[in-house]
Amino acid sequence: MKSVSNLLSNKVFCPECKQELQCYDRENSTYFACASCDIFFKRDEDGKATVLAEFKPYRETIVSLKLGSEGTLEGKNMRVVGIIQKLDPEEDISWFEYLLYNPAVENYLTLVEVRGHWTLVRRSQYQEYKVHNLDGEYRVRYKNRLFSFYTTYKYKILFAQGEFDWNIALHADKTETDEYICPPDILVHEIRKDLSGLQEDDGRIWYKGTYIEPKTIAEAFNVPISQFPSKRGLGALQPNPALENWTLVIRFTVAMLVLVFITQFLFAFYKPERTVWAQPLSFTPDTGSIATATFHKQVTNSFDIQGPANLDIELSVPVYNEWIEVPVTLVNDGNGDTYESSKAIEYYHGYQDGESWSEGSINETMVFNSIPSGKYHLNIEAYAEAKKNYSGYITVRQNAILYSNLILMLAALLAYPVYLIWKRNQTEEQRWT
């Protein structure tokens, strides 16, 4: 690996303040920004210096990486040889660009820092990107990925120091930049124009970049991360934090769903649903009161329950525009334990404004939970509005599938992934606003 540590630097002197500047890329660097007096100048081959511009003094500017600092990125030893602070005047957003140099790397790499978010950018070897208008949005298709148009801007230079192989002052204000993103990657299209505003012959350049965590840069350059600005908001390229562990969550959820369904299947197999009693019912009026009529109590024969089990008792009485209340008591023949419940069966039907309507049902189900093994019988009573005979049917099943347990379990399992999807969408909205 070619190291930058042993690189001999040329010494260049600022024509204005005579400050000594370092020049590491001796072959290509011809433009220099003096950190001392903010002068930007060109040095010819014969050593003659020409002042080109003067940037506004930004003495209070705090850079994250110092000029000349050394680090190892992507296995390559790099040195910071230039720093530029740019401003998008329309959006009033400024950012830093740190130019990284290694003689073994064909072009500079650039670390871009905006609002605490970092991107490692390089000139793309592939320059034939095509922008398509897809569904009203400008996109670039590259390696089966769609990069969506994110922003366009022109920039001013607020501050610069170090060495450059191009005239940064000339291109400022005259470079249109379009950005297309597919987080964590970006394609940047620069269209450089000359002084007359015409596009330069070689002025269309594509760059590609990837989001990089500040921690990685801090480690690479061996600087404390506290020296870096804190992240503000969601970075344009920042991977959606809601999806950080999405694969793990989905795999676990799917595994749990499979386990739950297998468990449910095993219970259905080893504790199958079976009908333990079924018989017709005949309700005959007993006594009448002012509000309700009561009916003779009916007592079923005994039946066996293999518990612990749930009992699903289905009552069916074909009522029509009336109601009947059916209290049911399950009685353990052995110890006399009783389990009571009551269901109102009601069904109403009619026509209103030419439309048919109905309400209620002639079937109702009651569930008794956790019934121990034993012999049981049912006492069935009834109250109704009308004092007349009713017929019906009762079916008692044990080990009915408890769908409510299954549904609640599935809802609980899916709650977190659904929350993550919601959070992802919220975050993406934030990225594009």
Add this chain to the structure above:
Amino acid sequence: MQDYKRIKYYIISAGLLYVIFVWLNFTGRRLAGDDVSEKELRQGMSSHNRFYHK
């Protein structure tokens, strides 16, 4: 880190819920409750004094 903690809680909660789910199914209970309005440990027949007023 925050996200990792959330996932840890999710995995632990899902595991506990699964244990409850198995127990409920084994004992024939519904998490949503049952329809028994009274459960009495006494001998003999039950009595009712409920009337339905429409």
